Amino acid sequence: MTKKMSFENHIMKQFDEELEEIRTQLMEMGGKVEQQVQNAVRAIVEADSKLAEEVILEEKQVDSMEVDIDEACILIIARRQPAASDLRLVMMVTKAVNDLERIGDEAKKIANHAVLLASQSGATEGYTEVRHLGKSVCSMLSNALDAFARFDVDAAMNTLEEDNQIDLDYKTALRSLVTYMMEDPRSISRIINIIWVIRSLERIGDHAKNLCEQIVFVVKGKDIRHQK
Amino acid sequence: MTKKMSFENHIMKQFDEELEEIRTQLMEMGGKVEQQVQNAVRAIVEADSKLAEEVILEEKQVDSMEVDIDEACILIIARRQPAASDLRLVMMVTKAVNDLERIGDEAKKIANHAVLLASQSGATEGYTEVRHLGKSVCSMLSNALDAFARFDVDAAMNTLEEDNQIDLDYKTALRSLVTYMMEDPRSISRIINIIWVIRSLERIGDHAKNLCEQIVFVVKGKDIRHQK
Numbered sequence: 001m002t003k004k005m006s007f008e009n010h011i012m013k014q015f016d017e018e019l020e021e022i023r024t025q026l027m028e029m030g031g032k033v034e035q036q037v038q039n040a041v042r043a044i045v046e047a048d049s050k051l052a053e054e055v056i057l058e059e060k061q062v063d064s065m066e067v068d069i070d071e072a073c074i075l076i077i078a079r080r081q082p083a084a085s086d087l088r089l090v091m092m093v094t095k096a097v098n099d100l101e102r103i104g105d106e107a108k109k110i111a112n113h114a115v116l117l118a119s120q121s122g123a124t125e126g127y128t129e130v131r132h133l134g135k136s137v138c139s140m141l142s143n144a145l146d147a148f149a150r151f152d153v154d155a156a157m158n159t160l161e162e163d164n165q166i167d168l169d170y171k172t173a174l175r176s177l178v179t180y181m182m183e184d185p186r187s188i189s190r191i192i193n194i195i196w197v198i199r200s201l202e203r204i205g206d207h208a209k210n211l212c213e214q215i216v217f218v219v220k221g222k223d224i225r226h227q228k
Numbered sequence: 229m230t231k232k233m234s235f236e237n238h239i240m241k242q243f244d245e246e247l248e249e250i251r252t253q254l255m256e257m258g259g260k261v262e263q264q265v266q267n268a269v270r271a272i273v274e275a276d277s278k279l280a281e282e283v284i285l286e287e288k289q290v291d292s293m294e295v296d297i298d299e300a301c302i303l304i305i306a307r308r309q310p311a312a313s314d315l316r317l318v319m320m321v322t323k324a325v326n327d328l329e330r331i332g333d334e335a336k337k338i339a340n341h342a343v344l345l346a347s348q349s350g351a352t353e354g355y356t357e358v359r360h361l362g363k364s365v366c367s368m369l370s371n372a373l374d375a376f377a378r379f380d381v382d383a384a385m386n387t388l389e390e391d392n393q394i395d396l397d398y399k400t401a402l403r404s405l406v407t408y409m410m411e412d413p414r415s416i417s418r419i420i421n422i423i424w425v426i427r428s429l430e431r432i433g434d435h436a437k438n439l440c441e442q443i444v445f446v447v448k449g450k451d452i453r454h455q456k
Binding site: 060063064066067070071073074077078081083084087088091094095098178181182185188189192195199223225226 | 288291292294295298299301302305306309311312315316319322323326406409410413416417420423427451453454
């Protein structure tokens with residue numbers, strides 16, 4: 001082996017390690033926001049404002065994870081000048097990190113509503129809807145992150161499909177909530193809070209869908225966004 | 229001038245032209261979504277479902293603009309291996325394009341509600357709120373795009389501030405809408421549609437804010453996201 005080749009191998013190895021490091025950071029961030037969503041939903045249905053406060057405080061951590069990973073991506077491009085699939089991977093990470101941050105943001109919004117709701121009357125209309133939709137969304141997010149960890153295109157494509165069911169469940173929940181408001185106009189302010197919660201859950205489903213599309217993009221090199 | 233230097237100059241000139249081309253495409257996309265938002269708001273307050281349908285149809289154009297610009301960014305990184313501020317610029321474009329696409333998406337949602345509202349009764353509660361908030365949001369978006377076109381950090385910082393007023397106006401509008409619902413529970417379904425519209429407008433303000441933060445990032449090299 002010539003000295004030059006050995007040097008190049010060394011560079012490649014460093015590059016692989018840096019890529020792996022970014023992926024690990026991304027998965028950590030994914031695990032973090034997944035837990036935030038689970039806790040935010042639990043905080044609503046168990047009227048646990050302490051747990052909600054924790055979710056709200058954790059948002060700062062998620063935000064700085066986003067900035068750190070983004071910075072690492074720019075550095076890796078500048079230093080390693082990756083091409084083809086490596087470049088696609090790094091570009092995908094900068095998109096994924098943005099979706100994860102927005103999921104954390106929605107979890108924080110849910111937690112804010114949990115604090116409000118816990119401080120109000122003991123009424124529980126709408127909680128069944130939140131629990132039900134929350135369960136589907138958490139499961140979809142978890143599947144999306146698993147597919148991400150394994151770069152599994154088939155799993156990503158299957159998980160994508162889950163978003164359709166979530167959209168249907170969201171619409172059904174919304175109709176029930178509007179009916180509660182009509183039956184008891186005094187509950188309007190309270191139910192509006194629940195409506196924001198289910199809207200946030202629906203948005204989290206959309207972001208999980210984006211993650212799946214990014215996996216397909218990085219593995220297949222095919223942009224499947226905006227295809228119905 | 230040596231032959232090599234002249235060759236390098238040539239490469240640099242091509243790179244500048246490619247960068248300029250991407251910027252032009254981005255500004256075109258910005259102009260497009262700005263008009264979409266304006267038309268969507270007009271479609272609501274003038275109950276113009278034909279205009280709303282146009283906005284809905286135009287979303288496909290915006291989507292393919294996003295995919296094209298993203299692809300151009302990846303190509304420019306792969307071929308030109310830009311460093312420092314050039315790389316930051318390209319990375320920023322891929323983020324900005326995502327915000328613009330989401331603005332187009334919100335405009336489409338508003339247009340969908342416009343079609344629904346136009347087909348219902350002639351009630352107009354909430355239209356004043358939509359018109360008022362729509363005006364502020366369109367103005368902020370327009371300022372953000374102007375700052376973008378000129379890479380004007382001061383203008384970007386000033387525009388950032390507008391989002392606070394929009395958030396306040398949004399909250400005021402929301403309170404009025406909840407009051408309308410309480411006063412006339414038969415209006416609940418209709419008002420819920422208006423609530424989605426003002427929520428979309430508020431989100432567009434957030435995306436305009438992201439654009440401003442990206443300008444600061446690319447010019448100053450400083451990530452000001454998540455700073456209060």
